[in-house]
């Protein structure tokens with residue numbers, strides 16, 4: 001085991017959340033990880049790290065999205081049954097809430113996978 005290969009110490013849970021929010025490249029920490037709201041860029045525009053090769057688990061991202069959709073729908077039905085709010089209020093709340101939740105979860109999920117893959121590739125390169 002060769003420690004100290006990466007310039008920064010191993011990132012914890014909060015590091016992943018921060019990286020997901022800001023879209024930080026795992027190698028150079030530039031804000032180049034995402035080219036769309038929840039789409040990983042093919043390469044880092046700053047250090048040219050091949051992000052496309054590191055991104056795995058695309059099918060799992062679909063499962064995660066479907067799971068989130070079910071959870072959010074159940075929550076919406078629950079609130080509808082319990083409080084009977086006006087339909088416009090429901091729509092005004094759920095549309096942006098769903099988008100933010102799904103995009104946030106996908107970013108977090110993809111960032112965590114990508115950082116794990118990057119650390120793995122660094123270990124294998126030694």
Ligand SMILES: [Zn+2]
Pocket residue numbers: 025026027028029030032044045046047048049
């Ligand atoms: Zn980079």
